[in-house]
Amino acid sequence: MRNKSAEKYQRILDAAVKVFAQKGFFQSKVSEIAKEAGVADGTIYLYFKNKDDLLISIFEIKMQEVIAHFRAALNQQGDAVAKLKHLIHMHLEEFQANPDLAAVFQVELRQSSRFMHESEKMELKLYLDLIGEIVEQGQREHLFRDELPVGLIKRFIFGTLDEIVSTWVLAGRRYDLRAQADLVVDLLLRGVQRDCEVRGQGNQQQEVVQ
Amino acid sequence: MRNKSAEKYQRILDAAVKVFAQKGFFQSKVSEIAKEAGVADGTIYLYFKNKDDLLISIFEIKMQEVIAHFRAALNQQGDAVAKLKHLIHMHLEEFQANPDLAAVFQVELRQSSRFMHESEKMELKLYLDLIGEIVEQGQREHLFRDELPVGLIKRFIFGTLDEIVSTWVLAGRRYDLRAQADLVVDLLLRGVQRDCEVRGQGNQQQEVVQ
Amino acid sequence: MRNKSAEKYQRILDAAVKVFAQKGFFQSKVSEIAKEAGVADGTIYLYFKNKDDLLISIFEIKMQEVIAHFRAALNQQGDAVAKLKHLIHMHLEEFQANPDLAAVFQVELRQSSRFMHESEKMELKLYLDLIGEIVEQGQREHLFRDELPVGLIKRFIFGTLDEIVSTWVLAGRRYDLRAQADLVVDLLLRGVQRDCEVRGQGNQQQEVVQ
Amino acid sequence: MRNKSAEKYQRILDAAVKVFAQKGFFQSKVSEIAKEAGVADGTIYLYFKNKDDLLISIFEIKMQEVIAHFRAALNQQGDAVAKLKHLIHMHLEEFQANPDLAAVFQVELRQSSRFMHESEKMELKLYLDLIGEIVEQGQREHLFRDELPVGLIKRFIFGTLDEIVSTWVLAGRRYDLRAQADLVVDLLLRGVQRDCEVRGQGNQQQEVVQ
DNA sequence: CATGAATGAGAGTTCATTCAT
DNA sequence: TATGAATGAACTCTCATTCAT
Known part of the structure; x- marks a missing residue:
C-alpha cells in the first residue's frame, strides 16, 4: 500500500515535471499530466490538493x-x-x-x-x-x-x-x-x-x- | 487626433503595467485593465492585438x-x-x-x-x-x-x-x-x-x- | 455506460433540433440547448466538437x-x-x-x-x-x-x-x-x-x- | 443632393450584395461593406436601419x-x-x-x-x-x-x-x-x-x- | 483507492451600433 | 451629411475540480 502509493505519487510528480517543462505551467492541462502518468484525472487530486500544489x-x-x-x-x-x-x-x-x-x-x-x-x-x-x-x-x-x-x-x-x-x-x-x-x-x-x-x-x- | 490616440494608447499601457504588476499576467483580466485605463473593454483591442500583445x-x-x-x-x-x-x-x-x-x-x-x-x-x-x-x-x-x-x-x-x-x-x-x-x-x-x-x-x- | 452515453448524445441532439427549429441556428445559444437537454454547457462539448458540428x-x-x-x-x-x-x-x-x-x-x-x-x-x-x-x-x-x-x-x-x-x-x-x-x-x-x-x-x- | 444620396445608397446596396454573396450574411461585417462601398461605417446607418434592413x-x-x-x-x-x-x-x-x-x-x-x-x-x-x-x-x-x-x-x-x-x-x-x-x-x-x-x-x- | 463523465464558472474577443466632432 | 473611434453586451468554448460508481 505504502509503496504503491508512493510510487504513484512519484509517477505523477515526474509526469508533471515533464509536461510543465514541455508546455509551460498555464498551458499544461491536468488531464495531460494524468495521461502522461497513466492515471485518471481524478487520481491526481488524491495525491495533490490542486494544480498549483x-x-x-x-x-x-x-x-x-x-x-x-x-x-x-x-x-x-x-x-x-x-x-x-x-x-x-x-x-x-x-x-x-x-x-x-x-x-x-x-x-x-x-x-x-x-x-x-x-x-x-x-x-x-x-x-x-x-x-x-x-x-x-x-x-x-x-x-x-x-x-x-x-x-x-x-x-x-x-x-x-x-x-x-x-x-x-x-x-x-x-x-x-x-x-x-x-x-x-x-x-x-x-x-x-x-x-x-x-x-x-x-x-x-x-x-x-x- | 494623433494626440488623443497616443494618449489613450499610453493610458492603456500604463494601466496594464499597473494591473499586471499587482495581480500577475494570468490573474489579470482584460476588463480590469480597461477599467483601470478608463476605457471600454473593446477599446483595448483597437490598440493591441490581444492580451499577450x-x-x-x-x-x-x-x-x-x-x-x-x-x-x-x-x-x-x-x-x-x-x-x-x-x-x-x-x-x-x-x-x-x-x-x-x-x-x-x-x-x-x-x-x-x-x-x-x-x-x-x-x-x-x-x-x-x-x-x-x-x-x-x-x-x-x-x-x-x-x-x-x-x-x-x-x-x-x-x-x-x-x-x-x-x-x-x-x-x-x-x-x-x-x-x-x-x-x-x-x-x-x-x-x-x-x-x-x-x-x-x-x-x-x-x-x-x- | 454505453447506453447512458448514447442516451445523452441523443438527448442533446433532440434538444438541438428543437431549439434550432424554434430560434434559428444563429439565434440559438449553446446554453439554451444544454438547458433543454438537461445537461451542463460543457457536456455538449464532450459529444460534439462545436456548435457547427x-x-x-x-x-x-x-x-x-x-x-x-x-x-x-x-x-x-x-x-x-x-x-x-x-x-x-x-x-x-x-x-x-x-x-x-x-x-x-x-x-x-x-x-x-x-x-x-x-x-x-x-x-x-x-x-x-x-x-x-x-x-x-x-x-x-x-x-x-x-x-x-x-x-x-x-x-x-x-x-x-x-x-x-x-x-x-x-x-x-x-x-x-x-x-x-x-x-x-x-x-x-x-x-x-x-x-x-x-x-x-x-x-x-x-x-x-x- | 438627391442624386448624390441616391448614388451612395446604391453603392452601399451593391457593396452589400457583393460582400454577402462572398462571405455569407453572418460572416459579413458591416465594416467590410462600408469599406467596399467606400464610406464610413456610420454612414450605412444613415441609409439603412441596421444590418438586417x-x-x-x-x-x-x-x-x-x-x-x-x-x-x-x-x-x-x-x-x-x-x-x-x-x-x-x-x-x-x-x-x-x-x-x-x-x-x-x-x-x-x-x-x-x-x-x-x-x-x-x-x-x-x-x-x-x-x-x-x-x-x-x-x-x-x-x-x-x-x-x-x-x-x-x-x-x-x-x-x-x-x-x-x-x-x-x-x-x-x-x-x-x-x-x-x-x-x-x-x-x-x-x-x-x-x-x-x-x-x-x-x-x-x-x-x-x- | 481509482475512475472519468459531468460540471459550470469564467474570460477573451468580436462587432453591430452610437455619437461627438 | 459624413465620419470612425469608442462602446459594451453577448457568446462560445475551456478546463480545473468533483463525485457517483
Missing part, C-alpha cells in the same frame, strides 16, 4: 533531495574555496542532468502565483543557508572578504548560478552547461575571495554562448 | 525608451569603467523609480509563452549589445580582462543586475535598491577588471537584505 | 436513419412508378411527423457555412442516389422517359419535394403536407413518365395553400 | 426592379404558354447575369431571421402573383389544366425555378444556367398544360449537372 510540490520535493545530497557531498570537501567550487559544479551538473527540472525551476515555477507571491519558499531559504554556511566558513578561514555581508554574498552567488541556468534554459539548453563551471568559479571567487590569495586561477575558456 | 508591447516600448535614454547618458561618460558604473546605477534607479514596471519585467513578462519561447526579444538583444559595447571598449582600453569572451561577460553583467532586481521584486521591493549599486559595481568590476587596477575601491556597505 | 451531426444522423428506413420500405414496392409514389409519400410524411426536423433541414441547416460551402454532404448524395436508382429502374422498365439524363431528373424530383417542404415550413407548417402528396405525385409523374402511360391519373385536390 | 432592402429593391422589368417584357408576349416560356428564360437569365445577387437571394437571404420568420415578403407575393396571372390566363385560354388550383400551380412553377437556381448556386455556379431553360420549360409545361396540346416539344439536352 503539484507545481509547488515538485519544487519542495526536489529541493529537499538536492539539499540533502549537496550537504552530504560538501562534507567531503575541505576549505570554503573547495566547497564553493564543488557546489557550483554540482549545481550546474544537476540541472544539466535534469533539463526538464531546470525548465520547471527556472521558468514555470515562477508562473505559479502562489510560489511567486507567497514569501514561503522554505526550501529556497535552506539552499541559501547552505551557501551562507560556506561563506561564513570562508570568512572564518580568512579566505573570503569579511567586510561583505553574508546575506548579500550568498544571494550574489545564488543569483549568478540562477542566472546562468536561466540563460541556458531560455537559450534552448543547446550548449554544455558544465563547461561554464570553471569560469563561473573564477568570476565568483574573484568577487568574494580576499585580495592576496586570488589572482591567476582560471583562464580556462571553452564553449561560449553565441 | 499588450504584455509584449509593454516590454518593447519601455525597452526602446530605456535604451535610447541610457545610450544618450552613457555618451556623457568617459572610460569603460565609468560607463559601467553609470549603467549599473541607471539600471537599478530605473526600476527603483518604476516598481510596477520592475514587477512586470522580472516576473510577469516571463509568463507570456510568446515572450519566453519566441527567440525574438530584439530589445533585450539591443540592451545586451549596449553592455557588450562597454565591455569591448573596456578591453580596448586595457581596463577589462581581454581573455574573457564578450558574449559571456555581457551576460554575466546583465545576469547579475537582473538577479538583483528580481530578488528585490520578489522580496516585496521593501529595501532601497540603489543602495546596493556601489556594492554591485564593486563585485562586477572585480570580476571583469584587469588585476592591477582593481583592488580597494568599495568597502562601502549599508542597508542589507534581510 | 452539432448542426451537421443532426443532418448526418437523421439522414442515415431516413435513408436506411426508406431503402428498406422501397424494396417492398414493385415497379418504378410505385416506388416513386411511395418515396414521395414517405418524404412528405416524414417531415409532417417531425416538423422541428423539417425546419432544421429546410432552413437552419443552410445557415451553417460549413454545411453550405463544403461540398461534402455525403448523405444528401446518398439520398439523391436513392432517387436516381428509381429513375434508372423506371427507364429500364420503359416507364420513364429515357431521353432525360438521370442526373437532372433526380434533382428535379428532389428539388420539387424540397421546395414543397420548404414552402410548408416557411408558411408556418399550418396545413397538411401529406394532403399534397398525390398532387405532387401527379405533377412529377407527368414530367418523367413516358407519354403513353401517363394521362388521367390525378384529379384529386383538397386543401390548398392559402 | 440592408439585406431585406436588397431583396425589396431588386425584386421591384425585376418585377417591373418582367411584367413589361411579358406584355410583349402572346398566350400563356409563350409567357411562361419567356418568364422561365428571363428568370434563369437574370440570375445567370447577376451571380452575386443569386447567391444572396438563394442562400443568404434565408439567413435573416427577419426575412425567414416574418411572413411579409410582399415582393415575393408580387412575383408569385405575376406567375399566377399567367396561370390564370392559361386556364382561361384552355391551355393549362384548370382542375389544378392556381395557388398550387404558381408555387410549383416558382418552386421548380427556385430549386434550379439554388442547385446552381450551391454547385458553385459553374455550369450554364440558361442551357437548362428549355428542359425546365418542357418539364413544367408537361405538368400544367392540358393533355392534348403538350407532347413532343423538348428533347433538347446539353450540359448536365455532374
Whole structure:
C-alpha cells in the first residue's frame, strides 16, 4: 500500500515535471499530466490538493533531495574555496542532468502565483543557508572578504548560478552547461575571495554562448 | 487626433503595467485593465492585438525608451569603467523609480509563452549589445580582462543586475535598491577588471537584505 | 455506460433540433440547448466538437436513419412508378411527423457555412442516389422517359419535394403536407413518365395553400 | 443632393450584395461593406436601419426592379404558354447575369431571421402573383389544366425555378444556367398544360449537372 | 483507492451600433 | 451629411475540480 502509493505519487510528480517543462505551467492541462502518468484525472487530486500544489510540490520535493545530497557531498570537501567550487559544479551538473527540472525551476515555477507571491519558499531559504554556511566558513578561514555581508554574498552567488541556468534554459539548453563551471568559479571567487590569495586561477575558456 | 490616440494608447499601457504588476499576467483580466485605463473593454483591442500583445508591447516600448535614454547618458561618460558604473546605477534607479514596471519585467513578462519561447526579444538583444559595447571598449582600453569572451561577460553583467532586481521584486521591493549599486559595481568590476587596477575601491556597505 | 452515453448524445441532439427549429441556428445559444437537454454547457462539448458540428451531426444522423428506413420500405414496392409514389409519400410524411426536423433541414441547416460551402454532404448524395436508382429502374422498365439524363431528373424530383417542404415550413407548417402528396405525385409523374402511360391519373385536390 | 444620396445608397446596396454573396450574411461585417462601398461605417446607418434592413432592402429593391422589368417584357408576349416560356428564360437569365445577387437571394437571404420568420415578403407575393396571372390566363385560354388550383400551380412553377437556381448556386455556379431553360420549360409545361396540346416539344439536352 | 463523465464558472474577443466632432 | 473611434453586451468554448460508481 505504502509503496504503491508512493510510487504513484512519484509517477505523477515526474509526469508533471515533464509536461510543465514541455508546455509551460498555464498551458499544461491536468488531464495531460494524468495521461502522461497513466492515471485518471481524478487520481491526481488524491495525491495533490490542486494544480498549483503539484507545481509547488515538485519544487519542495526536489529541493529537499538536492539539499540533502549537496550537504552530504560538501562534507567531503575541505576549505570554503573547495566547497564553493564543488557546489557550483554540482549545481550546474544537476540541472544539466535534469533539463526538464531546470525548465520547471527556472521558468514555470515562477508562473505559479502562489510560489511567486507567497514569501514561503522554505526550501529556497535552506539552499541559501547552505551557501551562507560556506561563506561564513570562508570568512572564518580568512579566505573570503569579511567586510561583505553574508546575506548579500550568498544571494550574489545564488543569483549568478540562477542566472546562468536561466540563460541556458531560455537559450534552448543547446550548449554544455558544465563547461561554464570553471569560469563561473573564477568570476565568483574573484568577487568574494580576499585580495592576496586570488589572482591567476582560471583562464580556462571553452564553449561560449553565441 | 494623433494626440488623443497616443494618449489613450499610453493610458492603456500604463494601466496594464499597473494591473499586471499587482495581480500577475494570468490573474489579470482584460476588463480590469480597461477599467483601470478608463476605457471600454473593446477599446483595448483597437490598440493591441490581444492580451499577450499588450504584455509584449509593454516590454518593447519601455525597452526602446530605456535604451535610447541610457545610450544618450552613457555618451556623457568617459572610460569603460565609468560607463559601467553609470549603467549599473541607471539600471537599478530605473526600476527603483518604476516598481510596477520592475514587477512586470522580472516576473510577469516571463509568463507570456510568446515572450519566453519566441527567440525574438530584439530589445533585450539591443540592451545586451549596449553592455557588450562597454565591455569591448573596456578591453580596448586595457581596463577589462581581454581573455574573457564578450558574449559571456555581457551576460554575466546583465545576469547579475537582473538577479538583483528580481530578488528585490520578489522580496516585496521593501529595501532601497540603489543602495546596493556601489556594492554591485564593486563585485562586477572585480570580476571583469584587469588585476592591477582593481583592488580597494568599495568597502562601502549599508542597508542589507534581510 | 454505453447506453447512458448514447442516451445523452441523443438527448442533446433532440434538444438541438428543437431549439434550432424554434430560434434559428444563429439565434440559438449553446446554453439554451444544454438547458433543454438537461445537461451542463460543457457536456455538449464532450459529444460534439462545436456548435457547427452539432448542426451537421443532426443532418448526418437523421439522414442515415431516413435513408436506411426508406431503402428498406422501397424494396417492398414493385415497379418504378410505385416506388416513386411511395418515396414521395414517405418524404412528405416524414417531415409532417417531425416538423422541428423539417425546419432544421429546410432552413437552419443552410445557415451553417460549413454545411453550405463544403461540398461534402455525403448523405444528401446518398439520398439523391436513392432517387436516381428509381429513375434508372423506371427507364429500364420503359416507364420513364429515357431521353432525360438521370442526373437532372433526380434533382428535379428532389428539388420539387424540397421546395414543397420548404414552402410548408416557411408558411408556418399550418396545413397538411401529406394532403399534397398525390398532387405532387401527379405533377412529377407527368414530367418523367413516358407519354403513353401517363394521362388521367390525378384529379384529386383538397386543401390548398392559402 | 438627391442624386448624390441616391448614388451612395446604391453603392452601399451593391457593396452589400457583393460582400454577402462572398462571405455569407453572418460572416459579413458591416465594416467590410462600408469599406467596399467606400464610406464610413456610420454612414450605412444613415441609409439603412441596421444590418438586417440592408439585406431585406436588397431583396425589396431588386425584386421591384425585376418585377417591373418582367411584367413589361411579358406584355410583349402572346398566350400563356409563350409567357411562361419567356418568364422561365428571363428568370434563369437574370440570375445567370447577376451571380452575386443569386447567391444572396438563394442562400443568404434565408439567413435573416427577419426575412425567414416574418411572413411579409410582399415582393415575393408580387412575383408569385405575376406567375399566377399567367396561370390564370392559361386556364382561361384552355391551355393549362384548370382542375389544378392556381395557388398550387404558381408555387410549383416558382418552386421548380427556385430549386434550379439554388442547385446552381450551391454547385458553385459553374455550369450554364440558361442551357437548362428549355428542359425546365418542357418539364413544367408537361405538368400544367392540358393533355392534348403538350407532347413532343423538348428533347433538347446539353450540359448536365455532374 | 481509482475512475472519468459531468460540471459550470469564467474570460477573451468580436462587432453591430452610437455619437461627438 | 459624413465620419470612425469608442462602446459594451453577448457568446462560445475551456478546463480545473468533483463525485457517483
